Amino acid sequence: MSDWLYIGLAYGVTLIALLGYTLYLRACARRAEALWAEADRREVGR
């Protein structure tokens, strides 16, 4: 019975790790987009 507890734990950890990294990737992409937009602004401002 307790086997299933560990299996659940394993899948939970997997979900958190993969989902967490995906969210981090999204944050990185957002940051890059923001920087790109800033470059646009600076060039217009010149």
Added chain:
Amino acid sequence: MTASTSSALSQAPTRGGGRVRILGWLALLAVVGGQGVAFLISRPDRDMGHLQKIMYVHVPAAWCAMVAFLVVFVASVLYLWRRDERHDLLAAAAVEAGVVMTGLTLLLGMIWAKPTWGVWWTWDPRLTTTAILFVIYAGYLALRSFTDDAERRARWSAAVGILGFLNVPIVYFSVRWWRTIHQVQSSPATVDPAYVLGLRLNAVAFLVLFVYFVARRYESSKLERAAETRIEAAALTGGIHV
């Protein structure tokens, strides 16, 4: 209107967003599907019982990490050879994915070891090697975060990436010999065809996921560097040139 620049990154990057997004959904589908199939077809193992199901994540993640560090090695060598910044960004993206995969491998290894052997950690050679790789490449990321200059960061991390990979076989064999002397339990090997099929299926699924991780990270750091390059260009102005 900007002056043309020397960096290959100066052109507006191809926003590979569409393709990467498709890859993302594909990865999700593959992993969920692979796990589902493996979950359903697997029979309780003679030694491991239902705990065997943990292996369908643990083993593919470990394989993926190996692929990741191989990519790091190749990209690092290419960087030092060609000095193309994109190779550095690729290496860094692969290290991140590799560290995530080794981390996952380690956690699952512990979760599996506890009910099986009653301890969270054993000095199994593969697991121990994974732990050492985790630390080596975490050091790689730490070094990157402490170096500001993009060019220096690229050279230094390429060196660390190459040396780290050269150490993989040496670490593995040293831990294996060490272990045979000290008699530590090892993971049982199973040749049940259903089990092997499940592993293979999920290895492919994780590979797709890994490619998605690396592609997404690579695209965003390429965009970031391109934006930085444009901002740099905007700062360069004035003076006389003779």
Added chain:
Amino acid sequence: MRHPSGSHSHGTGAAGAGGGRDDAAVVLDGVARRYGRRWALRGVSLRLEPGEVAALVGHNGSGKTTLLRILATTLRPTRGSGSVFGLDLVRDAAAVRGVVGMLGHSPGLYGDLTAGENLVFALRMMGRKATDAVVADALEQVGLAREADGLVRTFSAGMQRRVALARLLLRRPRLALLDEPYASFDADGVERVNAYLAGLKAEGFAAVVATHDLPKASAVVDRVWRIDAGVLTEVEVGAAPVGGGRPRDIVAANVEGRGSG
């Protein structure tokens, strides 16, 4: 194109020094250098002929030392390209190192070695035989003949710079880079530096001298590069009048587009 740089296309990178594929002592083409997020140089193009000494003048932090380091290949330009005696600063960096010598802002000596030992080390690093006579002669030339066995750590700043100058004399570079060579030198030291520079010119070698103290250099300087906030703002060409006046014949004093970054 906002830069009056003529045929020099701005930063074609690997294409080399544009039209400057000649025997000029120094050619820089749009050279820029960034530290972290701060730009120390923001695009400098210039040219120096053999047999000439250029003075590089500017405030603290204007980018003088960065420019010298780029010429010495100890820094890579973030952008732009350049060459020294036809050798590309990036591609032929190893060969450039055989041609340039530098008197750095800090002496670059080892405090726990004696003056003589420092020179012996330098000679051996140049792949030359280090005889007592050669070392003694070099120290004699900078007025330190009696200090050969003194630990450099115990020397005054001026003495340390003399040892560094002796090392430069031993090096005999085709392009000498001097960073504030007059700082911490007395009148005698200044004279020795200028004598060295005059000797270089006579041999058809070249030098770039970064200095606050243009009058001290005026006896030997052929052109003055004024640099401010990482860009070249003024170039003066012509033999400097002896006696500390400003060089004649100002060909360009075109200051444009500063400080938009």
Added chain:
Amino acid sequence: MSMRTEAGRIAAVAWKDLMTEWRTKANFNAVVFLAVLTLLLFGFALGPDTNALRAAAAGVIWLTILFSGVLAFNRSYQLELEHGALEALLLYPGSHKSLYLGKLLANLAFVLMVELVTVPLAAVLYDLPLLGPLGGLALVLFLGTVGFVALGTFYAAMASRIRAREVLLPLLLFPMLVPVIVAAVEATSALLSGDAMGDAGSWMRLLFVFDVVFVTASVLAFEHVIGE
């Protein structure tokens, strides 16, 4: 540049580093003192039981070497950074490989000297039969130290030039040294207990492979790390 000039340059760098070390001595004394202290502290931590101490001795000796030796590497580059000497050093014509090899030799001599003090002391404190397997022990110490110093000299070239140098060097270095620790400790402990199984030889071969791989790789990669 001919091989001979490069050999001269290697010797010059090593001579310069060792001469500086010899003139100051304070650094060497501090490192030796730290090593002695570590040996004593391990003794307290592992209890006064002689058998337990002897069983752990090989591991204690190598960890002591690692913890005290790692202090030498950053210092070796600190010397270059203090008065802008690195810039002058990089400006000499010829290959930068000689800089690495010269520093490697100097650091090797430094750590071996530290071992010359600490290992006999460990033998006294932990009651080890040092004299019997002396030749084998010397070889293991040498092979293990070469691998340790090769990577230490390489990583310190980077770590010494960034803000977090004290933390970053061990962080980069120690995980890479796992094979050295495992092989050196196993070989040392086999030799100390008479090497009945004849294990020490294969561990020494592993150390040798490690040394060859990482000295070669470091020499090749150093140019990319030291230059600007």
